[in-house]
Amino acid sequence: MRLKFLPFLLLFTSTSLTAQHLPEWYRVYTFDESMIEMNTALVTFISKDVTRVRFRWTFDQPERMGGVHLKYKSRLEVIEFNCSLQRYRPYHLTFFDSAGNIVHLEESPLGEWRTASPGTVMENLFAPACELIKQRTRPQVKSNDGLALEKAAKFALSFSKDLEQAKDFKPIIEKFFAPNFLSGYLHDRNTNWFLNLDRDTAARASRDELQRFYEAVQTTGYLSCLYAISQYPSDSEEPVLDVKLIPADIVELINNHPYSAAYKRKEGSFDYLADNIDSVERLRSYTDLLEGIAALMRKHVISVSAERSERYVAMLGDWDSRLDLYQPTVRICARNCLGLPNGTRLFEVNVPVFRLQLAEIKGNLRIVSAASSFQ
Numbered sequence: 001m002r003l004k005f006l007p008f009l010l011l012f013t014s015t016s017l018t019a020q021h022l023p024e025w026y027r028v029y030t031f032d033e034s035m036i037e038m039n040t041a042l043v044t045f046i047s048k049d050v051t052r053v054r055f056r057w058t059f060d061q062p063e064r065m066g067g068v069h070l071k072y073k074s075r076l077e078v079i080e081f082n083c084s085l086q087r088y089r090p091y092h093l094t095f096f097d098s099a100g101n102i103v104h105l106e107e108s109p110l111g112e113w114r115t116a117s118p119g120t121v122m123e124n125l126f127a128p129a130c131e132l133i134k135q136r137t138r139p140q141v142k143s144n145d146g147l148a149l150e151k152a153a154k155f156a157l158s159f160s161k162d163l164e165q166a167k168d169f170k171p172i173i174e175k176f177f178a179p180n181f182l183s184g185y186l187h188d189r190n191t192n193w194f195l196n197l198d199r200d201t202a203a204r205a206s207r208d209e210l211q212r213f214y215e216a217v218q219t220t221g222y223l224s225c226l227y228a229i230s231q232y233p234s235d236s237e238e239p240v241l242d243v244k245l246i247p248a249d250i251v252e253l254i255n256n257h258p259y260s261a262a263y264k265r266k267e268g269s270f271d272y273l274a275d276n277i278d279s280v281e282r283l284r285s286y287t288d289l290l291e292g293i294a295a296l297m298r299k300h301v302i303s304v305s306a307e308r309s310e311r312y313v314a315m316l317g318d319w320d321s322r323l324d325l326y327q328p329t330v331r332i333c334a335r336n337c338l339g340l341p342n343g344t345r346l347f348e349v350n351v352p353v354f355r356l357q358l359a360e361i362k363g364n365l366r367i368v369s370a371a372s373s374f375q
Contacts, residue, residue: 025056028128029121034059036121038128042350043136045327049082052091053129062098073098083130087113088122105232105311136329152347152358153326155365160326160351164307167298169218173211178359178366182210184338185369193369197277205280213283216290221372223297225353230301230309250296257292259285326351328358338368 025037039054046052055077062071072095080091093106116122159176166172178184185193186202194202194210195217202210228245254260254270262285263272277283306312328347333340340346340359346368347358357369 026128028055029124033061036125038125038132040132042355043132044350046080049084050080051083051133052078052080053132054078055125065095065104070095070103072096072103079125079129081126081129081133082113083133085113086126087115088126088129089113102228149328149330149347152328152349152365155358156326156328156349156351156356159356159367163222167219167223167301168294169215169222173215176367177370178361178368180339181366181368182207182214184340187339193371196274197283201278201280201283205283209280209283209287213287213290216287216294218370219294220290220297222353223294223301225372226301226306226312227297227304229312230304230306232311247296247300250293250300253292253296254289257285257289259289340368 024039024041026040027035028038029036035058037056037058039056042054044052056074057077058074059072062073064071074096076094076096077090078092079088081088089111093104094102095104095106097103114122116126155176159172162175163169163172173181192199194214197213205213227247231245254273259282260272263275263282265272277286301307326349328349331346331348333342333344333346335342337344337346338357344359347365349356349358354370354372356367358365359368360366
């Protein structure tokens with residue numbers, strides 16, 4: 001039986017916020033049998049002049065990967081840009097199959113800066129990337145605003161460090177989230193913050209059931225990401241067997257859980273875990289399953305020191321404790337912002353491995369939304 005990334009992990013890593021002016025994935029180049037899209041929501045500022053932008057190259061038909069017997073349907077390319085010098089260099093590649101499962105990770109050692117040659121695909125990526133960077137670059141602000149941005153950055157850093165230590169979303173929500181963030185989620189008609197939970201079912205569930213579900217989804221997704229990344233050795237390009245990405249005791253738990261007995265359609269497939277949850281009874285069973293997975297996965301993450309693994313450090317180690325990388329951007333709520341009053345100032349900040357929105361509530365910063373930024 002060939003196992004893939006569990007669907008709840010895919011759900012976790014694909015959830016995203018909508019960029020203020022552009023769609024999250026904005027098409028920048030079209031071929032006859034493929035297209036390239038730029039991620040407008042996640043921009044990583046490394047230094048004053050160096051910024052990372054993400055591009056997704058999607059093919060109509062699966063492509064064969066050179067050197068290994070694998071096929072991929074899309075690849076995510078992280079590229080560093082120095083727009084002032086008109087230079088770029090590749091940073092990281094992730095390959096996905098047609099179902100969205102990661103099939104290969106490829107580190108690109110930072111080499112010499114390159115120039116985009118005229119008539120190349122890179123020339124067509126350079127202009128939109130630098131325009132995006134220009135839009136997202138933090139403007140010069142007054143001293144009071146500068147202090148507010150620094151405060152938001154420190155708050156986001158504290159969130160990241162506390163989550164790494166706790167490895168559990170329950171205490172994190174109690175400490176960092178707005179008391180009524182669930183109401184904000186229910187109020188937002190543009191984004192389903194509850195992933196595969198049907199909106200009508202979410203409205204019928206009690207707040208305790210919703211929060212328990214949300215804690216289980218975020219904890220399971222976060223720990224699964226840490227563990228999966230840790231299983232990819234940084235010094236090898238060979239694919240990792242799926243059985244290493246999902247520990248055997250977790251597979252056993254899933255197969256023997258009442259949720260699987262009720263909803264599993266065929267042996268050897270976990271696709272049903274991503275199915276729409278359309279009843280409160282199903283919600284309760286699904287939450288119980290995720291809590292069991294999270295408890296086991298936490299033990300595995302601790303046993304392999306996943307957040308200290310070479311691959312995880314290589315991918316996300318730039319953040320470390322550098323406050324300058326937790327650079328919030330600011331926008332003003334015009335309307336329909338998670339139930340917040342019009343005119344509320346939102347701080348948007350990327351942290352490993354989340355994209356957060358912060359707001360000042362009764363004089364204190366609080367998280368009003370959290371979505372995965374892993375991709």
